[in-house]
Amino acid sequence: MKPLLLKGVRPYGEGEPIDLLIRDGVIASQNDLAQHGDNAEIIEGNGAIVLPGFVDLHTHLREPGREDTETIETGSRAAALGGYTAVFAMANTDPVADNAVIVEHVASRGREVGLVDVHPVGAVTVGLKGEKLAELGTMAKSKANVRVFSDDGLCVHDPLIMRRALEYSKSLNAVIAQHAEEPRLTIGAQAHEGENASRLGLQGWPAAAEESIVARDCILAKQVDARLHVCHVSTTGTADVLKWAKARGTKVSAEVTPHHLILTDDRLSTYDPVNKVNPPLRTQQDVDALRQALADGTIDCVATDHAPHAIQDKDCEWSAARPGMLGLQTALGIVVETMVRTGLLDWRGVARVMSERPAEIAGLTDQGRPIEVGEPANLVLVDPDATWTVNGAELASVSGNTPFEGMELPGAVTATILRGRVTALRQMIVDRRIAE
Numbered sequence: 001m002k003p004l005l006l007k008g009v010r011p012y013g014e015g016e017p018i019d020l021l022i023r024d025g026v027i028a029s030q031n032d033l034a035q036h037g038d039n040a041e042i043i044e045g046n047g048a049i050v051l052p053g054f055v056d057l058h059t060h061l062r063e064p065g066r067e068d069t070e071t072i073e074t075g076s077r078a079a080a081l082g083g084y085t086a087v088f089a090m091a092n093t094d095p096v097a098d099n100a101v102i103v104e105h106v107a108s109r110g111r112e113v114g115l116v117d118v119h120p121v122g123a124v125t126v127g128l129k130g131e132k133l134a135e136l137g138t139m140a141k142s143k144a145n146v147r148v149f150s151d152d153g154l155c156v157h158d159p160l161i162m163r164r165a166l167e168y169s170k171s172l173n174a175v176i177a178q179h180a181e182e183p184r185l186t187i188g189a190q191a192h193e194g195e196n197a198s199r200l201g202l203q204g205w206p207a208a209a210e211e212s213i214v215a216r217d218c219i220l221a222k223q224v225d226a227r228l229h230v231c232h233v234s235t236t237g238t239a240d241v242l243k244w245a246k247a248r249g250t251k252v253s254a255e256v257t258p259h260h261l262i263l264t265d266d267r268l269s270t271y272d273p274v275n276k277v278n279p280p281l282r283t284q285q286d287v288d289a290l291r292q293a294l295a296d297g298t299i300d301c302v303a304t305d306h307a308p309h310a311i312q313d314k315d316c317e318w319s320a321a322r323p324g325m326l327g328l329q330t331a332l333g334i335v336v337e338t339m340v341r342t343g344l345l346d347w348r349g350v351a352r353v354m355s356e357r358p359a360e361i362a363g364l365t366d367q368g369r370p371i372e373v374g375e376p377a378n379l380v381l382v383d384p385d386a387t388w389t390v391n392g393a394e395l396a397s398v399s400g401n402t403p404f405e406g407m408e409l410p411g412a413v414t415a416t417i418l419r420g421r422v423t424a425l426r427q428m429i430v431d432r433r434i435a436e
């Protein structure tokens, strides 16, 4: 592979533009730059910001089972275009990723596509049924090397099963990622329990259904001294519980989705199911609290919860529609809009919440690394001044269910680099099979 020269780029958006040489998949020294800079392939940075490649702890790739809505290949393309160099593929596929065969298949298909590191998440319970623990150890020891387990889509609601899962995960040096939703409190739920749901006649999904599970799980995790990760935090109260749990030394981490950082249940008045998601869009007060919690570290990171759905599962009446929305290609724009433009995060902060913390939480040693000589070249180039308009039909996903249709977003990914190889360049996918 030819060396790659990033000309005129600004690590973390700081200081004057510099030239960065990448050789053999790692960031090379000034010496190497002098020696090999001349025969390198060049990307003109024009002052672009360079950050560690983004890591998404929460992606639904839908393969196996629903390849009509997304595949490992199309999801990988969306990820590369969104600036991601690693994604965690949730286990709620069909069949469920609750055994070594499935997780190894997902990992190997991800490697074959080669556009982003695809790490399978293993299910916590057999068939996501919440009754019997899946073989966490076998998945951990498999070639897929699973270190994140989740029944996402469903909550591990039985406290005894949750406690056992936490105990096992501790011995495997893994983390349990919980979809916090007390099922008894959300039977038939369609929207955030509040004024809008009442007015529109939609069954409510109370904040307490999330907060009570997060509180319970934090207490369990503390008791067994295991690591808990809270998926898609959506309420002010959850942020309060996390603050309390962290203060007493609980090994808990948490993520927030881009959509919960910007959208509210005011969107529901159109009855357009593109806005239906689990947990539901909440209030402006929650949005503000989530932004603050992300800025101050109470919430560790941003995760997309990229959830592609078929037209027939979205273009239907509200109650019949499936919850979930696309996220991989719009995440950066939403983070820039809600966190950078508001002054809540600088670019170092963006690197922290979109790359460094998620890599640490999942135990990845080759992602979310500092931009320094000798480090693996998993990088993203961002043009902070560019804007673009979201068009669902143009996104790389098979599905087009984006709630950001027609929105102008700030900040564009100009290049994504995985171990020194360009995977996306100015909105174009760079396919390894063509590039090499």
Ligand SMILES: NC(=O)N[C@@H](CC(=O)O)C(=O)O
Pocket (backbone or CB within 6 Å): 060, 092, 152, 153, 154, 179, 276, 277, 278, 279, 305, 307, 308, 322, 323, 324, 325
């Ligand atoms: N977020 C969603 O609304 N849907 C997700 C499941 C989940 O993340 O809970 C899906 O798989 O479609």
Ligand SMILES: [Zn+2]
Pocket (backbone or CB within 6 Å): 152, 153, 154, 179, 231, 232, 278, 279
């Ligand atoms: Zn979920």
Ligand SMILES: [Zn+2]
Pocket (backbone or CB within 6 Å): 058, 060, 090, 152, 153, 305, 307
């Ligand atoms: Zn999810």
